[in-house]
Amino acid sequence: DGGITQSPKYLFRKEGQNVTLSCEQNLNHDAMYWYRQDPGQGLRLIYYSQIVNDFQKGDIAEGYSVSREKKESFPLTVTSAQKNPTAFYLCASSILGTSKSYEQYFGPGTRLTVT
Amino acid sequence: GQQLNQSPQSMFIQEGEDVSMNCTSSSIFNTWLWYKQDPGEGPVLLIALYKAGELTSNGRLTAQFGITRKDSFLNISASIPSDVGIYFCAGQLLTGGGNKLTFGTGTQLKVEL
Numbered sequence: 052d053g054g055i056t057q058s059p060k061y062l063f064r065k066e067g068q069n070v071t072l073s074c075e076q077n078l079n080h081d082a083m084y085w086y087r088q089d090p091g092q093g094l095r096l097i098y099y100s101q102i103v104n105d106f107q108k109g110d111i112a113e114g115y116s117v118s119r120e121k122k123e124s125f126p127l128t129v130t131s132a133q134k135n136p137t138a139f140y141l142c143a144s145s146i147l148g149t150s151k152s153y154e155q156y157f158g159p160g161t162r163l164t165v166t
Numbered sequence: 167g168q169q170l171n172q173s174p175q176s177m178f179i180q181e182g183e184d185v186s187m188n189c190t191s192s193s194i195f196n197t198w199l200w201y202k203q204d205p206g207e208g209p210v211l212l213i214a215l216y217k218a219g220e221l222t223s224n225g226r227l228t229a230q231f232g233i234t235r236k237d238s239f240l241n242i243s244a245s246i247p248s249d250v251g252i253y254f255c256a257g258q259l260l261t262g263g264g265n266k267l268t269f270g271t272g273t274q275l276k277v278e279l
Contacts, residue, residue, distance in 0.1 A: 055208075082265060093170075093254060093269035094209075101265065109266070141208050145265065150216065152265060153197045153258040157208035 054078065055158035057142050062163045064136075072127045072161045074142035081147040083125035084155060087111060088139040097140075100125055101147060129163065136165045172255055172270030180278050185242040187273040189255030197258040198238040199267065200229050204251045212253075213240070235260070247277050 055076045064070045074083065082101045086094040096109030100119040114133025119125050125144075129136045139162050143155040172189045179185060189198070197216055201209035213224050215231035215238060222229055226243045238255055255270040 057208075091271070093172075093271045094256075095269075096266060099266065139206075143208075147265065151214070153267065154199065154211060154214050155256075155267060156211060157201075160206070160208045162206070 055142060055144055055156060057140075057158040057161050059161060060159065062161055064163070064165050066165055067131045069131060070129050070136075070163065070165075072129065072140055072142075072163070074125045074127065074158060075123055076142075076144045076158075077123060078144055078146075078156065079122075080144035080156075081122070082145045083119070084143040084145075085109075085115070085117065085125070085127045086141040086143065088141060088160075094141060097127065129165075136163060138163060170255055170257060170268055170270035172273055174273060175271070176274040176276070178276045178278060179245055181245060181247060183245055185245055185249070185275060186239065187253060188237060188239045189257070189270045190237040191257065191268075192236065194235045194260040195238075195257035195268075196235075196260045198229070198231050199256040200227075200238070200240050201254045201256060202251050203254060203272075209254055242275075245275075245277050247279060250275055250277050
């Protein structure tokens with residue numbers, strides 16, 4: 052089955068610790084995205100990558116870092132510099148260069164709680 | 167970043183009723199997408215629209231790309247309990263958006279049996 056996997060589903064960390072969220076896709080999609088979702092709000096873009104070894108900041112990149120060493124993987128690190136890290140994090144992917152380039156497909160999400 | 171205005175913010179309807187929601191912006195969009203999100207899960211793509219005026223259906227769902235390219239509408243006919251969830255619109259800006267999507271704030275749908 053093709054799809055996007057995020058692990059773990061729930062993650063708990065102490066304040067001041069860095070934490071890395073996993074995102075893997077086997078859809079052979081070119082682009083991958085990380086979003087943050089807070090209660091009652093829409094999705095806000097953190098980082099995105101259209102090609103291996105390249106990525107761009109989204110609207111709320113401060114306190115986050117990413118890497119794209121493989122086409123299938125786009126891990127997100129929430130650093131201790133992120134002032135309010137508790138949120139639901141969603142990874143998405145899309146194919147590029149076709150009429151469906153804007154259709155993003157989402158993983159199941161990781162809920163991060165920092166205390 | 168810009169967000170789309172989505173209304174209503176929430177709806178509480180009877181099973182079997184039809185539902186309408188919309189998404190508006192002051193900017194022009196190239197593409198409109200509608201997603202549904204169940205609690206604790208990722209959004210699922212329902213319908214994608216690519217042309218102004220386009221009307222597309224997916225089962226009981228029908229969505230339209232507004233003629234002005236600044237809005238989109240989603241209708242659900244004969245609602246059932248599994249329609250419960252949050253519906254998000256998303257758009258790709260005509261200029262300056264690249265491959266990024268702008269998301270609405272969501273419409274929460276609750277269905278009363």
